[in-house]
Amino acid sequence: MSSLLAFSAGNATDCLPFVAEGHHVGFVRWDVLKTLKDFPNVFTFHSHCVELNQNLKTYEERSWRMAETLEVMRQKYNFPALRGWRNEVCMGLLAPINFPIVAVVKNHKLLCLVFSGLFGIRQYGVDINGYVNDPDLGFCMWLQQRSFTKPTWPGRWDSMAAGGLTSGQGILESVCKEAAEEASIPSHILNASLRPSGSVSFFYEDERGLFPQTEFVYDLELPLDFMPVNADGEVECFQLFPLHEILEKIHSSDFKTTSCPVVVDFLVRHGVITSENQPDLPQLVEMLHSPVHVLFDSISHGKELQVQVVEENSASLSPSPLVVTTCNSTESGNHA
Amino acid sequence: MSSLLAFSAGNATDCLPFVAEGHHVGFVRWDVLKTLKDFPNVFTFHSHCVELNQNLKTYEERSWRMAETLEVMRQKYNFPALRGWRNEVCMGLLAPINFPIVAVVKNHKLLCLVFSGLFGIRQYGVDINGYVNDPDLGFCMWLQQRSFTKPTWPGRWDSMAAGGLTSGQGILESVCKEAAEEASIPSHILNASLRPSGSVSFFYEDERGLFPQTEFVYDLELPLDFMPVNADGEVECFQLFPLHEILEKIHSSDFKTTSCPVVVDFLVRHGVITSENQPDLPQLVEMLHSPVHVLFDSISHGKELQVQVVEENSASLSPSPLVVTTCNSTESGNHA
Numbered sequence: 001m002s003s004l005l006a007f008s009a010g011n012a013t014d015c016l017p018f019v020a021e022g023h024h025v026g027f028v029r030w031d032v033l034k035t036l037k038d039f040p041n042v043f044t045f046h047s048h049c050v051e052l053n054q055n056l057k058t059y060e061e062r063s064w065r066m067a068e069t070l071e072v073m074r075q076k077y078n079f080p081a082l083r084g085w086r087n088e089v090c091m092g093l094l095a096p097i098n099f100p101i102v103a104v105v106k107n108h109k110l111l112c113l114v115f116s117g118l119f120g121i122r123q124y125g126v127d128i129n130g131y132v133n134d135p136d137l138g139f140c141m142w143l144q145q146r147s148f149t150k151p152t153w154p155g156r157w158d159s160m161a162a163g164g165l166t167s168g169q170g171i172l173e174s175v176c177k178e179a180a181e182e183a184s185i186p187s188h189i190l191n192a193s194l195r196p197s198g199s200v201s202f203f204y205e206d207e208r209g210l211f212p213q214t215e216f217v218y219d220l221e222l223p224l225d226f227m228p229v230n231a232d233g234e235v236e237c238f239q240l241f242p243l244h245e246i247l248e249k250i251h252s253s254d255f256k257t258t259s260c261p262v263v264v265d266f267l268v269r270h271g272v273i274t275s276e277n278q279p280d281l282p283q284l285v286e287m288l289h290s291p292v293h294v295l296f297d298s299i300s301h302g303k304e305l306q307v308q309v310v311e312e313n314s315a316s317l318s319p320s321p322l323v324v325t326t327c328n329s330t331e332s333g334n335h336a
Numbered sequence: 337m338s339s340l341l342a343f344s345a346g347n348a349t350d351c352l353p354f355v356a357e358g359h360h361v362g363f364v365r366w367d368v369l370k371t372l373k374d375f376p377n378v379f380t381f382h383s384h385c386v387e388l389n390q391n392l393k394t395y396e397e398r399s400w401r402m403a404e405t406l407e408v409m410r411q412k413y414n415f416p417a418l419r420g421w422r423n424e425v426c427m428g429l430l431a432p433i434n435f436p437i438v439a440v441v442k443n444h445k446l447l448c449l450v451f452s453g454l455f456g457i458r459q460y461g462v463d464i465n466g467y468v469n470d471p472d473l474g475f476c477m478w479l480q481q482r483s484f485t486k487p488t489w490p491g492r493w494d495s496m497a498a499g500g501l502t503s504g505q506g507i508l509e510s511v512c513k514e515a516a517e518e519a520s521i522p523s524h525i526l527n528a529s530l531r532p533s534g535s536v537s538f539f540y541e542d543e544r545g546l547f548p549q550t551e552f553v554y555d556l557e558l559p560l561d562f563m564p565v566n567a568d569g570e571v572e573c574f575q576l577f578p579l580h581e582i583l584e585k586i587h588s589s590d591f592k593t594t595s596c597p598v599v600v601d602f603l604v605r606h607g608v609i610t611s612e613n614q615p616d617l618p619q620l621v622e623m624l625h626s627p628v629h630v631l632f633d634s635i636s637h638g639k640e641l642q643v644q645v646v647e648e649n650s651a652s653l654s655p656s657p658l659v660v661t662t663c664n665s666t667e668s669g670n671h672a
Contacts, residue, residue: 124618171611196610199618214618216611269605274532275507275552282460282535282550282629289625293618 015210018119020052020062024296027120027210035077042069070115079118080207117209122296123164125215126175127262129197130160130183132222137242139270141263142228143249144182145236146256155236156256157249159263160228161185162215171216182235183228185220195219197269200261201292212292215262219269243272261288351546354455356388356398360632363456363546371413378405406451415454416543453545458632459500461551462511463598464530466496466519468558473578475606477599478564479585480518481572482592491572492592493585495599496564497521498551507552508532518571519564521556531555533605536597537628548628551598579608597624 016033018026028036028050036043036050042065044051056062073079116123130142142160146153161182165174175194179185197219204211222228228238241249246267250260265288267273268281275281352369354362364372364386372379372386378401380387392398409415452459466478478496482489497518501510511530515521533555540547558564564574577585582603586596601624603609604617611617 195607196612197607198604199611199621201618201622216617268534271531271533275535276532281552282537285535286537286625286627286629289622291622291627293622 015120017049018052018121019049024049025119025121026116027212028118029120029210032079032118032209035073038076039069039072042066066115070118073118117206117211120210120212122212122214122292124171125162125164125213126171126178126218127159127162127215127259128175128179128183128185128194128218128220129262129266130185130220130222130228131266132224132240134224134240134242137240139272140240140242141246141266142183142222142238142240143246144228144230144238147234147236150234153256157254158256158259160220160238162259162262165216175216175218179220181232182230183238184231185222185228189222189226190220193221198265200265200288201290202258202261202288203290203292203295204258211258212295213258214292217262217265219266243267264288351456353385354388354457355385360385361455361457362452363548364454365456365546368415368454368545371409374412375405375408378402402451406454409454453542453547456546456548458548458550458628460507461498461500461549462507462514462554463495463498463551463595464511464515464519464521464554464556465533465598465602466521466556466558466564467602468560468562468576470560470576470578473576475608476576476578477582477602478519478558478574478576479582480564480566480574483570483572486570489592493590494592494595496556496574498595498598501552511552511554515556517568518566519574520567521558521564525558525562526556529557534601536601536624537626538594538597538624539626539628539631540594547594548631549594550628553598553601555602579603600624 015027015029017024018028033050037045042053042056044053052062052066056065115121132140132142134140143157144160146156146158148155161178163174163178163182165171169177176187176190179190179194180187195218197217199214199216201212201214204213230238246263249255250263264273264284268285268288273281273284278284351363351365353360354364369386373381378389378392380389388398388402392401451457468476468478470476479493480496482492482494484491497514499510499514499518501507505513512523512526515526515530516523531554533553535550535552537548537550540549566574582599585591586599600609600620604621604624609617609620614620
């Protein structure tokens with residue numbers, strides 16, 4: 001697990017809370033903050049946070065103004081996050097969950113990632129761990145290889161089915177949708193075997209920005225003769241892996257970095273990664289549940305907040321209790 | 337779960353890292369720190385930590401000197417933690433695990449808790465969640481009621497079997513010992529059904545001091561006709577509880593506060609506490625895995641560290657990512 005532990009490493013980089021409608025909804029790095037000063041009508045700058053202008057009173061007003069700002073930023077600045085975005089509706093899922101303050105709007109061709117990464121918006125997703133107890137191979141997990149046409153993490157291996165939560169969508173509803181669309185899991189199997197199994201939280205950083213993220217995790221024991229089949233064109237293939245290959249896979253660069261915590265959590269809960277084979281088990285388990293919510297809640301209660309995020313390629317553990325995973329791969333991103 | 341969430345609440349109280357042999361092994365509150373200044377030959381005071389004197393070169397020297405100091409402190413000061421201690425050997429389990437820097441010695445009648453609480457020493461323990469899948473009652477858990485003669489948490493309800501880890505004792509070895517001593521679980525049942533299931537970490541505070549703690553958790557599905565029987569006199573009785581009673585139990589003052597995270601973690605992993613019935617699920621799960629190790633590792637890498645712990649009876653979440661549980665009950669304590 002040393003490669004996993006190494007994620008929470010590094011030199012400190014300061015960033016500032018991003019506040020909208022009185023809620024602490026994200027974090028802005030100093031390089032982004034400098035450019036936001038070019039939009040004094042959109043943002044208000046305080047000593048301990050940057051705030052979406054309080055004069056933007058409605059959801060629609062905030063959404064369009066933010067979309068406009070991002071469009072100007074895209075033309076004017078060279079942020080890697082702004083180099084390309086997808087033409088899809090993606091609502092910002094802000095704190096508290098299901099209380100959207102800003103939408104990213106379809107016909108402005110804005111990518112959810114652009115907004116969420118640059119402003120370090122807290123995001124939520126769902127993940128299904130599909131597994132079988134094979135009489136010959138033992139405990140095995142189904143993984144998906146992501147489609148090579150996906151804008152984020154193309155061709156990488158990933159958990160069986162997963163997706164981002166968007167505003168107005170229930171968690172269980174989203175699980176069922178992803179199970180059907182990504183892996184054609186029939187509802188009778190879901191009804192019989194789906195088990196909610198908690199959540200993982202982490203704070204990931206790459207060249208696109210900051211991603212404080214929480215995944216609701218579900219375990220699903222599948223019949224031995226069932227094979228997942230993709231229904232939405234977003235999956236290249238599925239493959240059943242025995243445990244030793246799963247461990248190899250999640251350590252390789254073939255695996256979607258932000259799905260790694262979900263699989264590791266599964267292997268810990270199921271007694272595969274233990275204190276016997278992983279002396280750093282408690283550190284590892286704590287890292288899978290970084291205190292993202294405490295971080296976001298703190299400023300909402302009027303406290304001053306100083307946050308440090310850490311950069312790639314350093315040897316020591318994070319100087320702050322906030323654990324940030326870092327990656328500079330050009331194809332990286334968040335939920336597809 | 338609101339009562340659980342409320343633990344991580346409050347006004348900030350500063351404390352300082354306690355360093356021994358170059359390792360960050362604990363935290364000292366300012367009220368304790370003041371009295372340590374009376375022992376300038378034992379402690380060295382730096383701006384960011386208090387250190388066990390580097391002239392105390394051997395394990396024996398450090399242990400006897402610390403024992404002597406605690407004895408003087410007991411006579412001279414009125415710390416609740418120093419009002420009584422047990423006559424038992426208890427080795428300080430310091431960071432890294434199984435690298436003891438100080439022992440608490442039997443014939444000095446020092447209680448492990450005195451040392452660990454006053455100096456906020458990181459501690460480890462093991463917990464076994466005993467459960468059955470009853471055809472009539474459904475999913476049920478075995479709980480133990482602690483003996484009324486126990487010095488810590490007498491008469492409180494607790495997980496089926498648990499104990500503190502001491503130096504030189506393996507984790508699995510300790511699990512087997514507690515299973516046999518506390519609940520007479522035969523080895524063939526352990527061998528067949530014991531499943532390592534990760535760990536929980538929390539930072540608990542009471543009148544005895546600070547307890548940064550990690551529990552290695554194990555699940556054990558028991559045969560329907562098996563009944564745990566105590567073998568070491570430390571248990572009043574065992575009782576099998578259906579799930580709705582477990583939830584009641586852990587919310588009540590009858591339950592050992594520091595075992596609550598272990599049972600909640602079990603209920604989350606087994607799909608009993610879910611995002612459907614507990615909207616704050618991610619906060620709760622993050623709290624069950626407070627970043628104790630990051631906190632301790634940070635100073636070991638030469639970084640400055642500012643820690644805040646929180647006090648009882650306040651309404652907001654912790655201002656720091658460090659989650660501290662608080663309790664002022666007079667009979668409280670840590671591992672028995």
